[in-house]
Amino acid sequence: MDCCKGICIVLVVFGYVTGGLEAAKALSADSIFLTLRTWVYLFHMPAFFLLSGLFAGKAVGRPWRALFQNKTRTLVYPYILWTGIYLASQILLVRYVNNPPNIGRALHLLWEPYGYGLWFLYSLFLISMMFHLLLVAGVRKQILLLTAVAFHLGAWFNAFAFWPILNTAMLNLIFFAVGSIYVEKISASLPSVNRMKLIAAGMVLLGLMTIIFAMPNYAKLPLGLTTALLGIVGIIALSHGLIGLAVGRFFSVLGFYSLEIYLGHPLCSTAARAVWSRIGISSEFLMVLFIVSAGVFVSLAIALLCQKLQFPYLFRWPQFHLKPSIERESDLCTK
Numbered sequence: 001m002d003c004c005k006g007i008c009i010v011l012v013v014f015g016y017v018t019g020g021l022e023a024a025k026a027l028s029a030d031s032i033f034l035t036l037r038t039w040v041y042l043f044h045m046p047a048f049f050l051l052s053g054l055f056a057g058k059a060v061g062r063p064w065r066a067l068f069q070n071k072t073r074t075l076v077y078p079y080i081l082w083t084g085i086y087l088a089s090q091i092l093l094v095r096y097v098n099n100p101p102n103i104g105r106a107l108h109l110l111w112e113p114y115g116y117g118l119w120f121l122y123s124l125f126l127i128s129m130m131f132h133l134l135l136v137a138g139v140r141k142q143i144l145l146l147t148a149v150a151f152h153l154g155a156w157f158n159a160f161a162f163w164p165i166l167n168t169a170m171l172n173l174i175f176f177a178v179g180s181i182y183v184e185k186i187s188a189s190l191p192s193v194n195r196m197k198l199i200a201a202g203m204v205l206l207g208l209m210t211i212i213f214a215m216p217n218y219a220k221l222p223l224g225l226t227t228a229l230l231g232i233v234g235i236i237a238l239s240h241g242l243i244g245l246a247v248g249r250f251f252s253v254l255g256f257y258s259l260e261i262y263l264g265h266p267l268c269s270t271a272a273r274a275v276w277s278r279i280g281i282s283s284e285f286l287m288v289l290f291i292v293s294a295g296v297f298v299s300l301a302i303a304l305l306c307q308k309l310q311f312p313y314l315f316r317w318p319q320f321h322l323k324p325s326i327e328r329e330s331d332l333c334t335k
Contacts, residue, residue: 001051004239006251009258011044013265013295016116017288020273026287033288042213042224043231045120046175050232052124053179054186056131064136071128073317079113079121081314082263086115089267093274112165116266123169127176130169141181148177149225156222174225175232186236195241202238205230254296257303260315264299272298 018037021027027034062070083106090101106114113119134144151170154160160167179186193201209230212223242248254261272294276287306314 001054001239002252002255003242003248004047004236004251005051005255005258006253007235007239007255008044008047009254009261010251010292010296011040012117012262013269014288014292015040015044016266017269017273017291017295020269021288021291024273026273027284031284033284039210039213042209042227043235046172046228047232047235048120049124049127049172049175050179052128053131053176053181054183056128056135056176056180064132067132068129071125075121075125075128077317078259078263078315079118079125080109083109083114083118086118086266089270093270095274111163117262119165119168120262122165123172124176126166126169127173130173131176131180144177145174145181148174152225153222156224175228178229193237193240195244198237198241202234202236202241205234205237209234254300257300260303260306261296261299263315264302265295268298268302269295 015037018027018031018033022031022034022037087101087103087106090099094100102114105112108114109118113122131144134147139147152172152174155167155171158167160170209227212218212227212230215221215223239248239251242251269291272291275294276290281287303315306312
């Protein structure tokens with residue numbers, strides 16, 4: 001799972017960086033990076049919701065109050081803290097950000113997220129609470145799955161537009177549900193498959209996802225669920241095939257610190273963009289590589305420094321900072 005999260009968190013940073021560069025008109029209109037960004041958005045965040053769902057069954061039987069406290073510490077705490085950090089950074093880096101600081105909008109954080117990426121923490125909190133209520137109510141898994149599909153289709157048609165973050169949450173509930181319902185099958189099916197077959201299967205599924213996305217009427221049809229699931233299964237198979245290899249260990253480290261990278265990369269990549277603007281090199285490839293690398297590795301360095309200094313407060317509620325990955329429910333996996 002850490003390997004899968006590691007790959008996806010790099011894609012998250014890439015998506016943010018290229019989106020920011022597009023808004024700043026630093027990329028050409030026909031840049032290959034913008035096409036890749038659209039491709040990445042087919043599955044990378046749904047993958048995090050599905051990975052989060054793998055832990056949902058562990059909450060069954062847990063008192064509502066205990067679950068609420070847990071989710072408050074792992075999701076609400078960094079959500080509120082980083083809302084303030086993003087706002088302060090916008091004020092300090094106002095010359096380099098695409099969106100100027102808006103204190104009034106930031107004060108509405110309990111209704112709508114402020115700042116890039118915080119929508120995920122809010123959505124996951126809503127999904128976790130709702131899914132737990134359904135489990136406690138004794139709703140059968142088949143009904144849960146059908147309900148999640150119905151909410152997904154409703155959200156696709158903006159049925160919950162009266163509260164945008166709820167619409168986003170219901171759009172992603174299905175992935176969380178699939179992770180929770182099929183956790184045993186997912187865990188049991190992969191270890192017995194040959195490494196090369198897993199890697200090949202992952203590439204084939206990602207390729208099939210790409211073919212469907214390239215269909216002429218894709219944007220007019222509710223095919224997002226199909227492409228996302230193909231991409232998720234593909235990236236999970238690919239990740240499992242990489243386990244034991246050096247590249248797999250590399251991504252596993254990034255996955256272990258996925259929450260820290262997720263929260264820190266908007267600031268680190270924005271600062272890197274300011275530095276790049278002074279270098280004066282016009283290569284789009286080098287620019288994207290430099291800023292994405294800064295977003296990933298500077299965020300990772302900050303996380304490691306906080307760990308070394310035993311200062312966990314920047315990213316998570318203190319009691320969670322030393323727990324193993326599988327227990328760190330606020331990681332972009334909880335996520």
